[in-house]
Amino acid sequence: MRLHAPTVSLRLGLTATAIALLAGCSMAPRYERPQAPIAGSYIEAETAESGDGAVSAAGDRRASEIPWQQFFGDARLRGLIDVALDNNRDLRQAILNVEAARAQFRIQRADRLPTVNANAQGTRQRIPDGTASSTGATTGGGGIYEQYSVGLGVSAYELDLFGRVRSLRDAALAEYLATEQARRGAQISLIAAVATAYLNERAAAERMDIVLGTLDTRAESLRLAQLRFDAGVGSELELREAQTLHATARAQLAAAKREQAQARNSLTLLIGQPIPEDRLPPPLPLGQQALIADVPAGLPSELIERRPDILAAEQSLRAANASIGAARAAFFPRISLTGSYGTSSSEFDGLFDSGTESWSFMPQITLPIFDAGRNRANLDLAQLRENIAVAEYEKAIQTAFREVADGLAARSTLDEELAAQTDLLEATQRRMELSELRYRSGVDSSLQRLDAQRALFEAQQSMLQTRLLRLSSLVDLYRALGGGWRADEQAEEAGEVADPS
Numbered sequence: 478m479r480l481h482a483p484t485v486s487l488r489l490g491l492t493a494t495a496i497a498l499l500a501g502c503s504m505a506p507r508y509e510r511p512q513a514p515i516a517g518s519y520i521e522a523e524t525a526e527s528g529d530g531a532v533s534a535a536g537d538r539r540a541s542e543i544p545w546q547q548f549f550g551d552a553r554l555r556g557l558i559d560v561a562l563d564n565n566r567d568l569r570q571a572i573l574n575v576e577a578a579r580a581q582f583r584i585q586r587a588d589r590l591p592t593v594n595a596n597a598q599g600t601r602q603r604i605p606d607g608t609a610s611s612t613g614a615t616t617g618g619g620g621i622y623e624q625y626s627v628g629l630g631v632s633a634y635e636l637d638l639f640g641r642v643r644s645l646r647d648a649a650l651a652e653y654l655a656t657e658q659a660r661r662g663a664q665i666s667l668i669a670a671v672a673t674a675y676l677n678e679r680a681a682a683e684r685m686d687i688v689l690g691t692l693d694t695r696a697e698s699l700r701l702a703q704l705r706f707d708a709g710v711g712s713e714l715e716l717r718e719a720q721t722l723h724a725t726a727r728a729q730l731a732a733a734k735r736e737q738a739q740a741r742n743s744l745t746l747l748i749g750q751p752i753p754e755d756r757l758p759p760p761l762p763l764g765q766q767a768l769i770a771d772v773p774a775g776l777p778s779e780l781i782e783r784r785p786d787i788l789a790a791e792q793s794l795r796a797a798n799a800s801i802g803a804a805r806a807a808f809f810p811r812i813s814l815t816g817s818y819g820t821s822s823s824e825f826d827g828l829f830d831s832g833t834e835s836w837s838f839m840p841q842i843t844l845p846i847f848d849a850g851r852n853r854a855n856l857d858l859a860q861l862r863e864n865i866a867v868a869e870y871e872k873a874i875q876t877a878f879r880e881v882a883d884g885l886a887a888r889s890t891l892d893e894e895l896a897a898q899t900d901l902l903e904a905t906q907r908r909m910e911l912s913e914l915r916y917r918s919g920v921d922s923s924l925q926r927l928d929a930q931r932a933l934f935e936a937q938q939s940m941l942q943t944r945l946l947r948l949s950s951l952v953d954l955y956r957a958l959g960g961g962w963r964a965d966e967q968a969e970e971a972g973e974v975a976d977p978s
Contacts, residue, residue: 503640505647505802508795514871515777515878519885540772540958541783545668548955550767554675556757557748561671562664564749571663578649578656585649588642591634591814599825600624625828628819628835636812644802651799655792662785667747669956673949674744679763680945681737687941688733691934692726698930699723702923715923722927726934763944768951772958774885780877783959790866790873797863804856808845815839877957884954891947898940905929905936 549555562568603621637643702719705711745751781787818836822828845852912929915921955961 503643503802504805505644505799508798511867513874515874519774519882540955540960543960545961548769551761552758553760557675558668558671561667561748565667568663568667571660575656575660578653582649582653585646591631594630597627623823625825626821627828628817630817632815633813639806639809641803641806644799647799648796651792651796655789658785658789665956665961668961669952671747672952674747676945676948678740678744679760681740683941685733685737687937688730692730695723695726718927766948777878784877787873787877790870794866794870797866801859804859807852810842810844812842880957884957887950895943895947898943902936902940905933909933
């Protein structure tokens, strides 16, 4: 029986409609976000007051809405972050991983639609006497036989009656979104790492200045002690004490040089190239670093909505949930379609003549009967992976909650510690001045003077360390709260995620 083209088109249209209706079925379990295993508020939720080197400009905005260009006030640091975002190899790898996940999703999504191929074929064959031709018929005499065909074909298109292909597509989409969130997290972590490395490099440079000044002072003290000892008016104890402090300062100078070199090497590695000194403004000392200190923490529920690592863990959980649907669908029949429509003729010039049309339609159904428990094992594996994903999601929330709580606790206590260190430094500086006057007046021995020098050096070191710790904790809190993305960047990224084609 011969079917005309309109009849074939009608049947294909009805088939496509049936496929669209049946493809809406999915055997994946309904996704429900697990309850967050954390408290409803932070223990240290009150906003810390601004202290040394900080500005209060956050207002009521969340950390994720404060661009890093506003959070960091040092123009040199902002320039280094820009360089790192362009050159850091870890971030570049994260971006490439996103592109790979996007391509994998597009591949998986393509399986939901039939693959249509155009094909053309020509055969020219000489048949000897008494042999069979390509059609299987025996010829009485030899000759040359020709056959030409042109058409469209669909090969092994699976009717997604039970949502197997759809579940695989949903899993691939969730994995892509998880990778995208991982890339965001990598960028935020890179910004925080560059800022921390820069602060460490500045602290190392300032420590070098402190040690150099102390070394000069102790060298002068040693010279005076040696002169007094040689003149017989100073004791050997005073000389040895001066020699001890001078040697200690020399050792600390070597350690400061090593620390500064290592801090600079760490910063160079993060930005992905040598520091471009000619394109960057001079650095600011730690005491003048302007960081926003009153970033509002909000509620833990807001943290779940904005932390990239939590969002990535949730997308991985969604992928595991969709994989269960694909594993369940494997227990049911799979129907695939193969068909073609075109023309065929023994003469090339007659390919499109009337009566040369040809078509084929070959449906195939596969029903699993015995697979030695493979499908059951795959389903169990998918369910176990979902349980693992739940545990990882809950751990990500707990880790984020702890990081924010630690940052808030540090913010509220380091301001007090910095104020105390400031008072201590002022007191030791005044003590050093008084001790110097009393020594030159002959009231005190050099031992009191040397002890005052030691106390001043320790106070300067403690002040520098506390200032560095406070600034680093603010950077860590900004990162822990999901800072580093502007609102317009988030809207742009949301548009890209909505259509990752």
